[in-house]
Amino acid sequence: LNIQSNGKSYSELIRNRSKTNLYILLSAFFIMIIGTLIIIRNIQNTVKVAQLKSDFVRNVSHEIRTPLSLIKLYSETLMLGRLRSEEKKQHYYKVIHSESGRLTYLVNSILDFSKIEANRKTYEPEKTALNRLVEQVYANYNHTFKEQGVAHELVLAPEKLDVMIDPQAFSEALSNLIENAIKYGGENKYLMLKVRSDKRFALLDVIDHGIGIPLYEQKHIFNNFYRIEAALTQNTRGTGLGLSLVKHIMDAHEGEVQVHSIMGKGSTFTLKLPLLQV
Ligand code: ADP
Secondary structure, rough: OEEEEEEEHHHHHHHHHHHHHHHHHHHHHHHHHHHHHHHHHHHHHHHHHHHHHHHHHHHHHHHHHHHHHHHHHHHHHOOOOOOHHHHHHHHHHHHHHHHHHHHHHHHHHHHHHHHHHHOOOOOEEEEEEEHHHHHHHHHHOOOHHHHOOOOOEEEOOOOEEEEEOOOOHHHHHHHHHHHHHHHHOOOOOEEEEEEEEOOOOOEOOOOOOOOOOOOHHHHHHHOOOOOOHHHOOOOOOOOHHHHHHHHHHHHHHOOEEEEEEOOOEEEEEEEEEEEOOO
């Protein structure tokens, strides 16, 4: 017995064995707790995703129903010949045109999103002068700026900044940011686009003086379907896809999208792209 117990007494052996058993028990207990926490977290995540998806379906239905009912109402009124004044007719045509534009934009975003999810979205990058492309997208919003009373400014980089991008996809990303800057622009809507460079990168700031985004929400806003509750209560229209599309597009171009925002003061979204080396 003395040989087997290495000179240790029985009580010492029992104490050691009990200690080992206690450690094993404690470890098993901790592993069980960690496992349970992981399972609870997974369930919470699944519930959250299901909730986001159902919100998304509701938002999309709402997004589709509103322009559709406007188009139906306005076109019926025009067809019945109830409008005498040419000015009013023009206004109705414009509404039909812009609402059908919204529908196209919405359907395109959803199609793009489903392509990205299925890894079927392809890009055709080409050498692009960033100043010129930004100027074009900005010019497309001239009418919207006037109509919605948005103060606006464009600051281009003094030098030519060439980047390798799919111009259509990049315009889509920029349009999403401009739409958001207007949508969440608060009382005095303001938008500034600023193209600049920093070492090996071209940067585009999209600046607004709107409602801002709380710090704790800033890491979530690029997730699929994610909408901030406060924004929802402010009756803005949206699907929660815009910023996730922006992120996908920037990632696909080896770029980045960053946000800097202060509640009540406004937000700056920055698109960052590697400059084309000459
Ligand atoms: P959507 O605008 O369709 O809700 P997005 O993915 O474009 O979806 O944006 C996600 C959320 O981020 C929005 O619901 C909104 O709460 C917030 N957000 C985005 N851009 C801005 C902005 N410029 N100012 C304030 N909040 C913003």
